[in-house]
Amino acid sequence: MANAQLNAEGLNCPLPILKAKKMLKTLSAGDVLEISATDPGSVADFSAFCNQTGNELLSSSSEGDVYKFEIKRT
Amino acid sequence: MLDGDQLDNAKSMSIIVTKGSLDWAYPPFILATTAAAMDLNVTMFFTFYGLPLLKKKLNMKFTPLGNPAMEMPMMGGHMAMPNLLSVMPGVGGMAGKMMKNLMAKKGVASIEDLREAAVESDVRMIACQMTLDLFEYSLDDMIDGIELGGAATYIEGAVKSDINLFI
Numbered sequence: 510m511a512n513a514q515l516n517a518e519g520l521n522c523p524l525p526i527l528k529a530k531k532m533l534k535t536l537s538a539g540d541v542l543e544i545s546a547t548d549p550g551s552v553a554d555f556s557a558f559c560n561q562t563g564n565e566l567l568s569s570s571s572e573g574d575v576y577k578f579e580i581k582r583t
Numbered sequence: 584m585l586d587g588d589q590l591d592n593a594k595s596m597s598i599i600v601t602k603g604s605l606d607w608a609y610p611p612f613i614l615a616t617t618a619a620a621m622d623l624n625v626t627m628f629f630t631f632y633g634l635p636l637l638k639k640k641l642n643m644k645f646t647p648l649g650n651p652a653m654e655m656p657m658m659g660g661h662m663a664m665p666n667l668l669s670v671m672p673g674v675g676g677m678a679g680k681m682m683k684n685l686m687a688k689k690g691v692a693s694i695e696d697l698r699e700a701a702v703e704s705d706v707r708m709i710a711c712q713m714t715l716d717l718f719e720y721s722l723d724d725m726i727d728g729i730e731l732g733g734a735a736t737y738i739e740g741a742v743k744s745d746i747n748l749f750i
Contacts, residue, residue, distance in 0.1 A: 521690040523617040527700050530620035548690075561621040 511543035511579065512536060518547045518575065525551045526558055529580065533564060536582045541567065544578040551576055595624040596746040599737065600633035605645035605679060605694070606653075608636055611750045612697035618746075619704035626744070627701070628737045630711035633750075634718070637710055637725045641695060645679035655681065702728055709736060 515532050517525035525546045532542055544555070552569060555578045559566040567579040596618045600611045611633070615625045629637050636643075647653050648669040654661035655678075668674055686693075692700075701708070708729040715722070715731070722731070730736075741747045 519690045521692075523613050523620070524690065524692050526620050527616055527692075530704075558621055 512540035513542045515542060515544045517551070518545055520546065521548055522550050522554065526554055529555070529558070530562075533580065533582050538582055540582050542580045542582065544580065546576045546578070547574055549576070551578070555580070593622055593624050594746075595626070595740075595744045597626040597628065597737070597741045597744045597748070599747075599749045600627055600629045600636060601631050601750065603632040603635045603643060605643040605682060607750070608643055608694045609697075611748075612636075612694060612701060614748065615706050616697055616700045616704065619701065619706050623745075624707075625701075625704075626707040626709065626737075626740045628709045628711065628732070630714050634711060634714045634720065636694070636698070637708065637729055638720075639724060639726055641698075643694060644675065645682050646675040647678050648675065655685070698726075702726070707740075 513532055513536060515525075515529055517528055520528070525544065525548055529542065529544055536542060548554075552571075555569065556566060558564075559580060563583050565581040565583055567581050568577070570577050596614070598611045598615060602608070611627060615627055619625045635641075646669065647664040648666060651663060651666075654663045664674070664678065669678070709732040710722070710725060710729050712731045712733050714720075
């Protein structure tokens with residue numbers, strides 16, 4: 510499904526956002542980046558990041574202590 | 584990356600960076616790199632004790648002295664350090680090491696990494712010319728890609744910025 514994956518587990522603010530941005534830049538419009546993180550703050554932050562940059566947050570979920578996000582590059 | 588149209592409409596942020604200790608170096612670099620990641624044009628103006636944060640070799644110190652609100656997690660609780668202890672030789676260095684260890688353990692980026700990310704994402708960095716003269720720093724000691732300027736250079740950018748911060 511996803512075109513790229515980013516494991517940001519164990520990283521704290523703002524590293525998950527910075528790494529996600531870096532990977533999104535390498536993707537084409539329409540591509541999906543799947544991210545896993547353990548920073549609870551990343552839930553609000555990825556939502557804010559997508560609102561500001563116009564990239565689409567397809568999903569935001571959690572499995573145990575791991576938060577998963579799917580972001581579509583626009 | 585932004586194309587031309589987006590650049591014209593992009594939001595912008597400026598930060599005056601006035602403090603260079605390990606703890607105070609974090610807010611400006613975290614905000615600058617995150618804003619850049621969110622497509623803002625970011626300018627950082629390094630002045631007074633913030634200027635050494637542009638040195639090629641960073642050597643940030645940390646001190647709990649005069650910071651009564653600082654509590655370190657310790658043995659399940661939190662401990663503040665009395666000023667009387669903080670002034671003892673070696674205590675500041677020890678606290679600095681503890682802080683760095685704690686940051687690494689918690690997955691907090693190093694200032695070196697954040698600064699590199701700022702450079703990579705084209706954050707505009709201005710070194711205060713007056714501070715450079717005052718404290719006798721050489722531009723050769725500073726990282727590449729920075730520019731020199733004064734208050735007017737900062738104001739010119741700040742007047743067009745959506746967010747202006749003084750840290």
